[in-house]
Amino acid sequence: MKKRIHFKSFEDDLAQRLKKPEFRKAFEYESAIVALAQKIAELRDAQHLKQAELAAKLGVTQQFVSQLETGRSRNLSLQTLIKIAVSLGRDVQITFPKSTHPALKIH
Numbered sequence: 663m664k665k666r667i668h669f670k671s672f673e674d675d676l677a678q679r680l681k682k683p684e685f686r687k688a689f690e691y692e693s694a695i696v697a698l699a700q701k702i703a704e705l706r707d708a709q710h711l712k713q714a715e716l717a718a719k720l721g722v723t724q725q726f727v728s729q730l731e732t733g734r735s736r737n738l739s740l741q742t743l744i745k746i747a748v749s750l751g752r753d754v755q756i757t758f759p760k761s762t763h764p765a766l767k768i769h
Contacts, residue, residue, distance in 0.1 A: 692733075699733040705750045706731070719749040 670678070679685045706716050706727075713727040720727070720742075729735040730746070740754075747754045 695733045695736075698738075699731050702746060702750075703731040705752060709750055711750075716746075716749060720745055 680689060706713070711719075713731070714724040717724045717727045726735065730738065744754050
């Protein structure tokens with residue numbers, strides 16, 4: 663008799679992995695990066711700008727803008743973030759909401 667293989671759903675697997683503090687910390691960090699990347703792309707698109715046009719406004723390469731919008735740029739400075747916001751006609755607003763996972767704070 664063959665052994666049955668049981669597949670977990672993505673949601674079940676993720677819920678299980680999120681129980682581990684190290685995984686949750688990494689997941690939340692990556693989620694924040696992806697959310698910022700998506701917001702930059704969304705705002706650029708709303709302005710009907712191509713990546714190359716935003717890059718020209720920022721004085722950077724199109725490849726840099728692409729890295730920003732795909733979350734591959736890991737060392738985004740506050741200065742660069744402000745330049746991006748100004749180039750897109752926006753302000754920067756940073757909040758520090760209370761953590762729902764105090765054990766996962768970065769030291």
